[in-house]
Amino acid sequence: MLEDKIYAALKNIVGPENISRDPAILETYAYQWCNEVDNTLKGREPSRFGQRPEAVVLPGSAEEVQAIVRLCNEHDIKFKALSTGQGAWAGVTVPRAIQIDLRRMNRILEINVQNRYAVIEPYVTNAQLQAELVKHGLIHNAQGGGPQTSPLASHTSFVGPSFTSSHTGFSGRNLLGAEWVLPTGDIVRVGSFNYSGEWFSGDGPAFSLRGVFRGGYGAYGGLGVFTQCAIRLFSLPIPKDWKWEIKGTVPDYEWNLPPYWKMFVLNFADWDTFTEAFYEVNDQDMSMMAMASSAEGLATMFTNTREAALEAIFAGLLVKTQRYFVVMVTAHTEREFDYRTKFLQAILKKYGGQDLIEEGVVTAQPMHYAEGLRNSLGNHAFRFTSCFQSTHGGLDTIAMSVKIGIVNQPIKQKYIEKHVIGDDRGEGIWITGYEGGHMAHLEVPTVYDPSSPESCRGYAYYQDECNKADISNALGIPFFIVGDAFHDSYGPNVMDYPRWLRKIKAAFDPKGVSDPGHYVSSKPREGST
Ligand SMILES: Cc1cc2nc3c(=O)[nH]c(=O)nc-3n(C[C@H](O)[C@H](O)[C@H](O)COP(=O)(O)OP(=O)(O)OC[C@H]3O[C@@H](n4cnc5c(N)ncnc54)[C@H](O)[C@@H]3O)c2cc1C
Secondary structure: OOOHHHHHHHHHHHOHHHEEOOHHHHHHHHEOOOHHHHHHHOOOOOOOEOOOOOEEEOOOOHHHHHHHHHHHHHHOOEEEEEOOOOOHHHOOOOOOEEEEEOOOOOOEEEEEOOOOEEEEOOOOOHHHHHHHHHHHOEEOOOOOOOOOOOHHHHHHHOOOOOOOHHHHOOHHHHEEEEEEEOOOOOEEEEOOHHHHOOOOOOOOOOOOOHHHHOOOOOOOOOOOEEEEEEEEOEEOOOOOOOOOOEEOOOOOOEEOOOOOEEEEEEEEOOHHHHHHHHHHHHHOOOOOEEEEOOHHHHHHHOOOOHHHHHHHHHHHHHHHOOEEEEEEEEOOOHHHHHHHHHHHHHHHHHHOOEEOOOOOOOOOOHHHHHHHHOOOHHHHHHHOOOOEEEEEEEEEEHHHHHHHHHHHHHHHHHHHHOOOOOOOOOOOOEEEEOOOOOEEEEEEEEEOOOOOHHHHHHHHHHHHHHHHHHHHOOOOOOOOOOHHHHHHHHHHHOOOOHHHHHHHHHHHOOOOOEOOOOOOOOOOOOOOO
C-alpha cells in the first residue's frame, strides 16, 4: 500500500478530483482483455484480472506528468502510462506501482493541412481525429484496434499496422516528433519540433532518438511518458464540400459512398498466385486497403451479426473462397479510378483469379467501407465468443507473412481438434500490406472462450507452441513478445537483441521506475555477458 504521505504528495500535483485509490476504481484498471492468457502462461488461473495499481492519477499536463515521475524516482515507485487503455499491455505489472491515466489530455493541438501533419495529445481517439481530418480530405494511420483507441499510443509506443496501411503506412514510421517525459522526469522534445517549433520531421537536428524509444514495436510504457506527438497525414479522396447522408443506426446504417470508391475481393487458386498478385497490388501503391484473411474472416468482415456470418459460411462461401485479399480502391478522379480498376482486372487475368464481390459470393455494404476506414473491422472477431487474440505476428515481407501462415496451419489445426479454440480449419490469418512494395504485417487471430479455463489454457498452449515454431523456423519476433522472460527466450536466437534493449533501459531509466513488465528490465539475462 502506498504510504499516506506519498499519496498526499501525488494529490497535491493533480488535485483531489484526479487521484484515486478506491479498490473498486483500481480493479477496473487491473481488468484487461488478454490477461487470461498471460496468467495461464505464468502458471496462474486464467483470470482477466492482472496486477492492481496502488493508485491511479489523471495528470492534465506534461508538467504534472513530470512532477509525478520525479516523485516516483524519489520514492522508488513504479509507474505505467496509458492513453486509451485497450488490452493487457496498458496495466501495471508489479506491486508498488501507480497507473498514469492520460485521459484529461485529450486535445487535437493542430491540424496542418498544407504540411499534412496533426499534433495530438494521448487521449485523442482515432474517431475524434478522423472526424476532424475528413473535413480536410485527410486521413491518418488509425491502428486496427479501432476508433476508440489512441493514435498517440500507437505512434509513440505500440506496434501500429492498420486496415488502411497499404495507403497510410505503419504508425512507427509516421511519427514526426514527440514530447517525451523521460523516466528520470526530464522533458525532451524529439524531432524537428525541438529545433524549429514545427513538426515536419521525426528526427534531428542531431542524432535520432526515434529508433531508441520507438524502434519496431515501441516500448509499451517501459520508457517514460509521451505527452504529445505529431503524426503524418495522408489524402482521403472525397470531393470538396461532399455532403454525408447517414440513415439508420449501427450495425445497419447506410451512407452515401463518395464517387470512385469500390471494394474488390481478389481470389486466387493457391498461395503462389496470391503472393505474386499481392506483391503487384501493393507495389503500385494504389489501394486504400489491401489485406488478406480466411473464408471465415471474410464472412465475419462483410456481415453485421454472428448469425449472418455463420449463414454466409454455410451458404457456400467456404467452398468458393481460396486465397484472397480485399482491396478498397479510392480515387480522386474518374481517370484515376478507371486506371486502378483496370489494373486490378489485369491482375486477375494474369494470375487467373476472380473478384468474389463480382461473383456474388460476398457483398460489401457501405457500412463495411466505413468500418474499413475506421479500422473497426477487426472488432468483428469478438463476435463469436467475445474474445480473440493473435499468435505469431510481425512486420516483415509479404513472402514471410505467407510462410508463417503455412507453418501455422497444422499447429492450429491440432488445437482445433482438441476443441479448445475456434474452428477456422487452421486458416485464420490477417495480412495487411504497408508502405507499398514488399512489406506486410501478419498475425493469426484465434478465437477462444474467455469464460472457459480449458479454452484459455488451450489457447495459451497453442500460442506457446507457435512461439517455439517462430524461433525454430526463424519467423521473426511477434508483437506480444514483451517482458524479460519472453525476450530472453527469443534473444539467443535473434542476435541477442535484449542486450541492446537493456542498455537503452539502463541509460534512460537508471532507477528502473518506468514499469518494465511489457518492455524489459535492465537486469542482464542469467549467463549472458
Ligand atoms: C480487434 C483488435 C484489432 C487490433 N488490431 C491492431 C492492429 O491492427 N495494429 C495494432 O498496432 N494493434 C492492434 N490491436 C492491438 C491493440 O489493442 C491496439 O494497438 C490498441 O490501439 C492499443 O491500445 P490503446 O490505443 O488503447 O493504447 P494504450 O492501451 O493506452 O497503450 C498501449 C501501450 O502503449 C503504452 N502507452 C500508451 N500511451 C502512452 C504514453 N502516452 N506514454 C508512454 N506509453 C504509453 C501503454 O503503456 C501500453 O503498453 C488490436 C486490438 C484489437 C482488439
